[in-house]
Amino acid sequence: MQVAGITTPQEVFVASRDRKFRINELLVIDDPHQGPLIGEVVEANSYNRFIPLSIEHAFSDAHVLESLKSLGYSIDEDEINIAKVKLMSEASYPVTTGSYVHLPGFAEVKGFLIKGSREEGLLLGEIKNTEETARSMDEDLKGLFYIYSAGKLDKTKNVPFILDLRSFQQYPHIGIFGGSGSGKSFGMRVILEELAKHNIPTVILDPHYEMDFSESQEDIPKAGNFKKAFSKFQIGEHIGVEFLNLSKRDLLALLSAVSPLSEAMSSAVEVLHRRGDTYLSFSSRLDDLAQALEMGRSKIDNALRQDMEPSERERFRRMRELLEDYQNIPLPSVQGIAWRLRRLYSSGLFSHDIKPVKEAMMQGKLAVIQGPIWLLQVFSTYMLSNIYRQRRDYKDSELKGQIQGDYFPPFVIATDEAHNFAPKGRETATKGIITEIAQEGRKYGVFLVLATQRPTLLDETVTAQLNTKIIFRTVRGSDIATITEETDIKAEEARRLPYLPSGDAFVSSPLFGRTVAIRVRFPYTRSPHTQNPIDEIKNHRASSEEKLLSLISQHLPIYAANFARAVEDINRDSEEKYEVRTLKETLDALVEKGRLKKQPSPLGDIYM
Numbered sequence: 001m002q003v004a005g006i007t008t009p010q011e012v013f014v015a016s017r018d019r020k021f022r023i024n025e026l027l028v029i030d031d032p033h034q035g036p037l038i039g040e041v042v043e044a045n046s047y048n049r050f051i052p053l054s055i056e057h058a059f060s061d062a063h064v065l066e067s068l069k070s071l072g073y074s075i076d077e078d079e080i081n082i083a084k085v086k087l088m089s090e091a092s093y094p095v096t097t098g099s100y101v102h103l104p105g106f107a108e109v110k111g112f113l114i115k116g117s118r119e120e121g122l123l124l125g126e127i128k129n130t131e132e133t134a135r136s137m138d139e140d141l142k143g144l145f146y147i148y149s150a151g152k153l154d155k156t157k158n159v160p161f162i163l164d165l166r167s168f169q170q171y172p173h174i175g176i177f178g179g180s181g182s183g184k185s186f187g188m189r190v191i192l193e194e195l196a197k198h199n200i201p202t203v204i205l206d207p208h209y210e211m212d213f214s215e216s217q218e219d220i221p222k223a224g225n226f227k228k229a230f231s232k233f234q235i236g237e238h239i240g241v242e243f244l245n246l247s248k249r250d251l252l253a254l255l256s257a258v259s260p261l262s263e264a265m266s267s268a269v270e271v272l273h274r275r276g277d278t279y280l281s282f283s284s285r286l287d288d289l290a291q292a293l294e295m296g297r298s299k300i301d302n303a304l305r306q307d308m309e310p311s312e313r314e315r316f317r318r319m320r321e322l323l324e325d326y327q328n329i330p331l332p333s334v335q336g337i338a339w340r341l342r343r344l345y346s347s348g349l350f351s352h353d354i355k356p357v358k359e360a361m362m363q364g365k366l367a368v369i370q371g372p373i374w375l376l377q378v379f380s381t382y383m384l385s386n387i388y389r390q391r392r393d394y395k396d397s398e399l400k401g402q403i404q405g406d407y408f409p410p411f412v413i414a415t416d417e418a419h420n421f422a423p424k425g426r427e428t429a430t431k432g433i434i435t436e437i438a439q440e441g442r443k444y445g446v447f448l449v450l451a452t453q454r455p456t457l458l459d460e461t462v463t464a465q466l467n468t469k470i471i472f473r474t475v476r477g478s479d480i481a482t483i484t485e486e487t488d489i490k491a492e493e494a495r496r497l498p499y500l501p502s503g504d505a506f507v508s509s510p511l512f513g514r515t516v517a518i519r520v521r522f523p524y525t526r527s528p529h530t531q532n533p534i535d536e537i538k539n540h541r542a543s544s545e546e547k548l549l550s551l552i553s554q555h556l557p558i559y560a561a562n563f564a565r566a567v568e569d570i571n572r573d574s575e576e577k578y579e580v581r582t583l584k585e586t587l588d589a590l591v592e593k594g595r596l597k598k599q600p601s602p603l604g605d606i607y608m
């Protein structure tokens, strides 16, 4: 392999007669004047005499041709492999044409490939096309995980891609971008498994109900057990919000997450919510005021003149007071607040608190929060503000040398569909807290892992703070443009984005100082949704058939003449609601499948 053509201090062409180049592989150029220079292949091509060098293409540059000839290549006969190579760091002078080039041993390029220790890093996958270099790699870095590729699962043979945990302090936030089916969810799962391995407290917002780590991939030997590494909470069922602790700001955020509040409603909440309010006290105040506004003063006074139960009288008195204090609040605003509040209440939100989440975090677990996206927004606004504040207060008081309250650890927040939580050009309940953490979470050790299919729809301030970006296959032009703007991805790589296979990604990270092409390792656990829908139908059918058969077999033989009795018996023993007609159909279907026999008799058919 030799350098050919006109060179620059940043970029060269390398030619080889017998070795095909692979994109992203590293090469060492032995420049006689500048010593070894490391470069990365960004374009790889092969030519032979049957397909002449094209006129438009850069490689056809007359200088490259001339240079190849003078290096002893016969461009009319030989197959020639040519690579465009970008140097990792700029050379002092243009590279010497004709310099020999060799494939690096691990020691020569270790500094470019490995930026963290195996013990203290997240093992996300392998660096593409580093197989030859990996042969001379330290033994303890070899075969650390499994890669699934071309229908086969194998131990990795490449150099591992390790994201150093300690580097989070410097580069705290991770973005995962990629279109549908590109490998984003697998990538997120791998990151979360790695965080779990290190017992890093992590809160996961899971709008897709897919973040379950209890089922291991069967094909991976010794996949490890993640069952105890995570706890799953459903909003309204296991966790919720303590109304008593809500500030006015929290309450406004919660109500507006149900449906945006008008100006009048916001000001009404400001004046109506009082310190120490419980759900009951606040909601009855709203109901009383709504009724008072509806009745008007004279009707209330009239009512008070009548005979009534003391508790009833007390209520009318309260209504009159409320009317005096808040007569300027429009009735529709009070009603608007009341229905939003009722919606929150009926979701179960106010019946629980976030203690279980905090406990899971204190144990260094993954705390998976599940709920429909609107409720997740409502709840996470409150929860993230709460735990972030707790961590901030702890850290601030530690810095001031006056620790108050209990220890609260650094933590990670991870979510898919991040553009719903911090959308561009639109306010949502969660956006404020996510932007705040994106901007100053680093100081407190609070880190974000945000995945989205649509980076273009993610708030720019947040996107700009995502220091490490993992970019999977992306087809949409506008998203490729955003990615190109927001990362150091090279033009050649951006062109490849629409064609990346699922699970391949570019990692743009300041730690590496360049974009690294990786294949994400195969996760140890699997999502509960991995079953193919067609298999699901078949399995369900087979298991219902078994259930049916074992139910019916207890009542065999069934005589057609005595169907009514059989229906009664079967319905009594099960939750089924057969009628004579449906039982007959079911039995006939089982006969057709060969699971039952039907024998004619003078008194009618007998099923056995």
Ligand SMILES: Nc1ncnc2c1ncn2[C@@H]1O[C@H](COP(=O)(O)OP(=O)(O)OP(=O)(O)O)[C@@H](O)[C@H]1O
Pocket (backbone or CB within 6 Å): 147, 148, 149, 178, 179, 180, 181, 182, 183, 184, 185, 186, 187, 453, 502, 503, 504, 519, 520, 521, 522, 523
């Ligand atoms: N690292 C990987 N190794 C092997 N196969 C992978 C990998 N990543 C993804 N795949 C394959 O691609 C499929 C889709 O991946 P995944 O579910 O992660 O996509 P996604 O980007 O999250 O899509 P969506 O946004 O639609 O959920 C997986 O079911 C799997 O078959």
